[in-house]
Amino acid sequence: MSDITNTPAAEYEAQLGDYFALLKPRVMQLVVFTAVVGMLAAPVSVHPVIGFASILFVAIGAGASGALNMWWDADIDAVMKRTVGRPIPAGKVQPGEALALGVALSGMAVMMLALSANLLAAGMLLFTILFYAVFYTMWLKRATPQNIVIGGAAGAFPPVIGWIIATGSFSVEAWLMFALIFMWTPPHFWALALFMRSDYDDANVPMLTVTHGRPTTRRHILAYTVLLAILAIGTGFTAIGGYIYLSFAVVLNVLFLIGAYRIWQRDEGDAEGDNYEVERKFFRLSLFYLFLHFGAILIEATLRPYGLGGW
Amino acid sequence: MPLNVEHDLHGRRKGRNVGVGLMLGAFVVLVMVLTFVKITQTDFATGPGAVGPASGTAPVEGN
Numbered sequence: 001m002s003d004i005t006n007t008p009a010a011e012y013e014a015q016l017g018d019y020f021a022l023l024k025p026r027v028m029q030l031v032v033f034t035a036v037v038g039m040l041a042a043p044v045s046v047h048p049v050i051g052f053a054s055i056l057f058v059a060i061g062a063g064a065s066g067a068l069n070m071w072w073d074a075d076i077d078a079v080m081k082r083t084v085g086r087p088i089p090a091g092k093v094q095p096g097e098a099l100a101l102g103v104a105l106s107g108m109a110v111m112m113l114a115l116s117a118n119l120l121a122a123g124m125l126l127f128t129i130l131f132y133a134v135f136y137t138m139w140l141k142r143a144t145p146q147n148i149v150i151g152g153a154a155g156a157f158p159p160v161i162g163w164i165i166a167t168g169s170f171s172v173e174a175w176l177m178f179a180l181i182f183m184w185t186p187p188h189f190w191a192l193a194l195f196m197r198s199d200y201d202d203a204n205v206p207m208l209t210v211t212h213g214r215p216t217t218r219r220h221i222l223a224y225t226v227l228l229a230i231l232a233i234g235t236g237f238t239a240i241g242g243y244i245y246l247s248f249a250v251v252l253n254v255l256f257l258i259g260a261y262r263i264w265q266r267d268e269g270d271a272e273g274d275n276y277e278v279e280r281k282f283f284r285l286s287l288f289y290l291f292l293h294f295g296a297i298l299i300e301a302t303l304r305p306y307g308l309g310g311w
Numbered sequence: 312m313p314l315n316v317e318h319d320l321h322g323r324r325k326g327r328n329v330g331v332g333l334m335l336g337a338f339v340v341l342v343m344v345l346t347f348v349k350i351t352q353t354d355f356a357t358g359p360g361a362v363g364p365a366s367g368t369a370p371v372e373g374n
Contacts, residue, residue, distance in 0.1 A: 013323040016330035049348045053341055116345055 018092040022070055022101060023063025030290070031062040031158045037294045038162025038177055041240045041301040046166045054117040054165045058158060061109035061125045065154070067102035068133035071095050073141070080199040102133070117165040124164055128157040142204075145211040152185030153178075159294075173240045180235065180293060183228040187221045187260065188286040194218075194263070195276035195283070218264045221282075225260035229253040232293060240297050242310045248296040252289050259285055 035058045039051055046054075070077065070088055074095055077083035087093040106129050114122035132154035140147045156178045163174035193200055193209045194217060200207040208217045232253050236246035259282040266278060303309030 013320075013327070016327050047348055047352060049344055053345050056341075 012092060014087070014093050014097070018087045019097075019101060021087050022067040022093060022098050023060075023105075024066030024069075025063075027066055027155070028059050028063050030155070032059045033291070034177070034181065034294055035059075035158040035162035035165075037298045037301070038159030038174060039166045040162075041159075041173065041177070041297050042163045042166035042171075043239075044166045050116055051165070054113055054121065055162070057109045057113040057116060058125060058161055058165075060105050061113070061129055062158065064102045064105035064109060065129040065132040067098045067105065068129075069137045071098035071102060072133070072137050074098075076203045076205060079203045080196075082196060082199055106133075113165075118168045120168060121161055121164040124157060124161045128154055128161065131157070142206065145206045145208045147206065148189045148208070149186050152182050152189075155185060156181035173238060176231075176235045176238060176240065177294075177297070179231055180228075181290065183224060183231055184286065184290050186224045187228065187256075188283065188290075190217050190221050191263065191279050191283040191286065194271070194279045214268055218266070222260045222264040225256055229257055237311075239310065240300065242300040242303075244303075244309070245293075245296040245300050248292055252292055255285060256282075256289055 032055060035055050039046060039055065070086055073083075074088040077086050078089035083089070088095055088098055106126075110122050110126045110129070113125050132151070136147065136151035136154055140151050144150075159177035159181070160170070160174045163171065163177070190208060193207045194214060201210055208220060232249045233246070235241055236249050241249075259278070262278045263282055271279060300309035
């Protein structure tokens with residue numbers, strides 16, 4: 001009798017969608033968007049086919065690091081409400097399959113980006129994958145409450161890679177876009193940690209809320225938001241900024257600062273009273289915040305050839 | 312016992328296999344188009360890999 005007939009008919013057969021879910025499609029959207037903005041904001045134009053292919057390989061590389069993250073963090077994901085439905089804890093995909101997919105796609109994405117764009121972009125993609133999958137996932141996340149702060153850099157590299165795809169080199173503007181995401185990540189995740197209150201405790205992940213308490217986390221959110229606002233508005237006066245970006249930045253940062261101030265003023269009693277309404281609002285605003293900042297950079301870049309964008 | 316051509320397993324994996332096939336096909340097309348663009352964009356006469364006087368490098372003289 002063959003092995004095939006031994007397979008129980010009731011056993012779940014992983015579908016393509018389950019493997020796709022391993023690539024963290026929602027994170028991939030952010031990676032694609034910020035990388036595209038980085039590429040288009042650069043002062044060098046890219047052939048559409050080369051640009052499309054290069055961004056696709058960046059997205060695949062980011063997805064691969066997501067699969068590696070899910071392989072390593074399967075134990076944590078299984079105890080957190082937010083992640084219990086992921087393919088590995090849900091029993092849809094075996095951990096070994098996630099590892100194989102992550103390694104194979106990482107190698108393919110880096111090699112193809114080297115061919116479609118340049119070696120520096122491929123090197124940065126490899127560095128980003130290793131930073132996220134090894135440095136953040138395997139070490140930082142379980143070791144220090146600064147996990148989100150330092151690990152946030154992994155999510156901040158895509159616009160730099162996009163810029164390098166176009167120019168083949170680094171520049172101050174690329175690092176400003178990096179800094180925007182880097183400074184945005186801690187308040188974004190700490191707000192989430194405040195209202196997903198038991199998740200990180202249950203998983204023994206040393207989030208700031210668990211190790212230093214909630215009042216400290218609230219102070220940290222305000223401090224990072226103040227620094228972020230200075231950076232975001234300051235970026236408006238550089239080569240990637242302009243009147244449109246600056247208008248967006250001022251409005252968004254005033255709203256973000258008000259949200260952070262309200263979070264800082266509250267204690268746990270107030271927060272439990274309205275089921276973390278202020279924290280939830282701040283978290284939702286943070287999603288629009290990043291999207292609109294990069295959207296404004298994109299608008300400036302798109303209008304520049306017509307003499308309208310920039311200063 | 313003869314092995315049925317259409318085992319239940321084949322049915323369950325069909326969607327997955329078709330999906331992988333389509334993705335591989337799309338990848339081949341993408342690499343082909345990318346190669347075409349790269350070749351047409353590169354100026355082989357004066358590019359960095361070019362040989363001869365047009366490359367701007369003087370030919371090496373024998374001893």
